Amino acid sequence: MRLIDYFPASSISVRDLAGSWQQAIDYSMEPLLKNGYIDEKYIQAIKDSTLNNGPYYILAPGVAMPHARPECGALKTGLSLTLLKSPVVFDEGNQPVSLLIGLSATDSTSHIDAIQALSELLCEEENIASLLAATSEKQLAEILARA
Template identity: 75%
Template sequence: MRLIDYFPEASISIINSANDWQEAIDFSMSSLLANHYVNAAYVQAIKDSTLSNGPYYILASGVAMPHARPECGALKTGMSLTLLKENVQFSADDEPVKLLIGLSAADADSHIDAIQVLSELLCEEETLAELLAATSEKQLADIIARA
């Protein structure tokens, strides 16, 4: 399965800004919620876990992968990608985030391949810079489709 195949319809978006990290989570999970990959409890579990444990899902400078445990309401395995034109701050100690990759993992194993490909993609500085500088959803989708 290719990385782009994990992204359901309308799951790649560019948003001007989020008022706070909670709204950024809502934006990043909205397509997964609308496409029935997660339920509302899953989105709340991400927020609750962030309040309890901090933003443990910040992967790299400017990049976060909000997710919760499968049993919290993940219905199907999939991903979303939300690029914020203006960074959002998750905590005073963490770097601001511009790119959110929402993850729904329906079980412990089904998303491992996608995470590996995504990790390789994000480790390529040039590709990460392309993602962060993208100006359209199509441009973002094309970058993901190359992976």
């Protein structure tokens, strides 16, 4: 499977801003919820874990991959991508985040291929720069489709 194949319909979005990191999580997880990949408790588990453990899912400057344990409400394995035109701050110790890659994994292995493809994409700084500079869902999807 290609990286883009892990993104269900309408799971790539560009938003102006999020009023808080909690709203950024909501934006990131909304497509997965609507497509039946997660349930409501999964989103709450991410928020609770962030409050207890900090934003453990920040992968690189400006990039985060919010997720929770499979048993917290993951129903299917998939990804979403949300680009915030105005970044959101998760806590004082971290840089603002503009790109959120929502992850739903039903077990500890089903998402490995997606994570590997995503890692290859994100290890190139020019790819991160392209994602952060995108202005439309179409541009984001094209970048993901090349991965």
